[in-house]
Amino acid sequence: MIYNSSTASEIAKLSGVARTDSYYYLSSLLAKGVLRTTFDRPQRYQALSYREAVEHLIKVKTANLGSVSEKKDYYHGLIGQILDKVVQHKETDKDVYQVVVGKEPLVAKIDSLIKTAKKEITLLLSEEEIMILYRNSLIDELHKSVSRGVKVNIKTPSTNISSYIKSEVDTEQKISLEVINNSSPVGCMIFDGEEMITFIESNTKGFRDSGIRVFYTNNRKLISAFKVTTEKS
Structure with a gap:
């Protein structure tokens, strides 16, 4: 709005938006x-300053996310009860294949896999791939896995990442780090x-989310083939 406070008619005239549409947009912004x-009659409207508006919207979004997070377990339980009643469960040995595109879905996927691992996690990654884990607090999750008794092995051709892998807490159980021959192009976990x-x-480069793509599978034969590669590296 150009003026400190304006009527709907003034806003419609200044913006070039039809008056009926102006009322709709104003109601939405008020909400x-x-x-x-x-x-007053006619009613007058005044916009928050840019800074106030941004701060307000951030607080609203944060509050909404907090509310959803608090109710997460309740909804999980509710959905679980519904599925138990309407879905017939049966064992399946079908292999799953999935292409994950973008940083956020990737981070969520890796975080889940790290937290559910029970025995061993093996990583054969480049420096760039390890830095993706580091920047998104996944190295911390690996250290937590080690403290749970999970064996974590990292193999990389980079000699520069030991400081990023090192735990801030001095413990007996540590992540195993091995520098390997630079000829190995495979990046897998x-x-x-x-x-x-x-x-x-x-x-x-430039932290573009779209620049990250990974392939996920639970196919045992394919995993065994990659595991041989990691052991030979």
């Missing part, structure tokens, strides 16, 4: 809390020999 209004992620593309 979001980024407009103030008066009880194997969890308990049962699930695997391989990097298709990890070009994160």
